[in-house]
Amino acid sequence: MAPRVLISDQLSDAAVQIFRDRGIDVDFQPDLGKDKDKLLEVIGNYDGLAIRSATKATEKVIAAATNLKVIGRAGIGVDNVDISAASKKGIIVMNTPFGNMITTAEHAIAMMFAVARQIPEASASTHAGKWEKSKFMGVELTGKTLGVIGAGNIGSIVCNRARGLSMKVVAYDPYLSDDRATEIGVEKVELDELLKRADFITLHVPLTDQTKNILSAENLARTKKGVRIVNCARGGLVDEAALADLLKSGHVAGAAFDVFAVEPATENPLFGLPNVVVTPHLGAATTEAQENVALQVAEQMSDYLLTGAVQNALNMPSVTAEEAKIMGPWIALSGHLGGFIGQMTDEPIKAINILFDGQVSTMNLAALTSSTVAGIMKATNPEVNMVSAPVIAKDRGIRISTTKQDQSGAFEGYIKVTVVTEKRERSIAGTVFSDGKPRFIQIKGINIDAEVGRHMVYTTNEDVPGIIGALGNTMGSNGVNIANFTLGRKEAKGEAIALLYLDEPVPAAALEALRATGLFQQVKPLVFDV
DSSP states (O other): OOOEEEEOSOOOHHHHHHHHHTTOEEEEOTTGGGOHHHHHHHGGGOSEEEEOSSSOBOHHHHHHOTTOOEEEESSSOOTTBOHHHHHHTTOEEEOOTTTTHHHHHHHHHHHHHHHHHTHHHHHHHHHTTOOOTTTOOOOOOTTOEEEEEOOSHHHHHHHHHHHHTTOEEEEEOTTOOHHHHHHTTOEEOOHHHHHHHOSEEEEOOOOOTTTTTSBOHHHHHTSOTTEEEEEOSOTTSBOHHHHHHHHHHTSEEEEEESOOSSSSOSOOTTTTOTTEEEOSSOTTOSHHHHHHHHHHHHHHHHHHHHHOOBOSBSSSOOBOHHHHHHHHHHHHHHHHHHHHHHHHOOSOEEEEEEEEEEGGGGSOHHHHHHHHHHHHHTTTOTTOOTTHHHHHHHHTTOEEEEEEESOOSSSSEEEEEEEEESSOEEEEEEEEOTTSOEEEEEETTEEEEEEOOSEEEEEEEESOTTHHHHHHHHHHHTTOOEEEEEEEESSTTSEEEEEEEESSOOOHHHHHHHHHTSOEEEEEEEEOOO
16 A cells, blocks of 8 residues: 655645655645644544645644654754654654755855845835935955854855855854865864954854854854854844844944744844844745755655655654665664564663674664664564654663674674663674575574574573474474574583574463473563564
């Protein structure tokens, strides 16, 4: 059955056609997002929800979305999506951060020109029949220092454009490496240094606890006299009241804002002040950008629903379509390893440690880690998946650590999972053979070679005669066929284990019969999603 996608905001016809061309059943209702009650009524019928900003994917909507797997936001801002609620329910939230990068960067440059030359006020004056040539004395951008706060995707484009205007660019970004700063041609500085030196300041960071009011009253007071400030990123990055006071005092020569702390902004401390250019959140408002993000979200959602490829997800590691092909068996393996540990562990887990060896250590470890944790958590919560598992683990205070190393043994690559509880540590390792099938290769330090089946039985025992006979006879007398039988031991007459891959679920009577023999310390039925 084809996946069903609801488009509840305005998306282009070309985006709708992408879904249809990929074989997805798409329901295009561009005004539905404005009707909260109707959205709640129908959302449970869909696997995907494609939106812009009008649809509010609230906790209540997400709770009603019983089949929803992915929410795609055509644009970068996801303020209208409850990401926490979506994550806990295992719903991927995607945005399209690259579709409007050029447009937003160009708007920032345009706003910088506008405030440098007082273009809006000069235009209004001239429209009014005045000829106030001497009133609108501007400044050149050439030779001025531009301070860029946030040198990520959009910020780096602004840096490039500014260098083309012969500006000197200094950038503050805690994540900006020295090599990257050299590559984009900027001087990397601390925030205090930027505030002291910049003739223009432009912001290009998301709104987080760390960046909220990054240009606070205190920081604004440290700026160079005559500075001009541009914000086309997010409202709340600048203390607007403090900025208004500094504009009135003349310390700040001008400001250009496309975003505000409260939107829609019908009133604001900056409104009505001279040499303040304001626009109604137009950063992404070009024909090209709106088309780009619509097409991008349609492609991303289709890829995920049809192939499992994840791009630009905000609550799950991205996995490209090519990675999905190569990593598919390894993701399955990591889930099986987690599934074994989860089913074997009945006390609270304190930590999960994952070792990636050899070729697997160069893959997308974040995705493999999520799959492992999901496998573990499914033992107690069958509804968990790669999105929700890390969130649930964090809520439970479980520490997750990963290690990668070069090939260290006979296998080209393997994954080893160790779980730590108050009482013990339990570990299992596995690999993927050339046939693409996952194998368990070590349990409790005992080497084995076990194919993974849907129904399995795991036993531990002393290495004594009669084990194989007891297992075979008990399964046979209970009508259970053994598809594969694997034994392993540390040393002769020492600790030993067995894994049975069965064609059907093992009856409770068979398990009780095995336990009654007195040969086994542990008899555990296992089920894997294969």
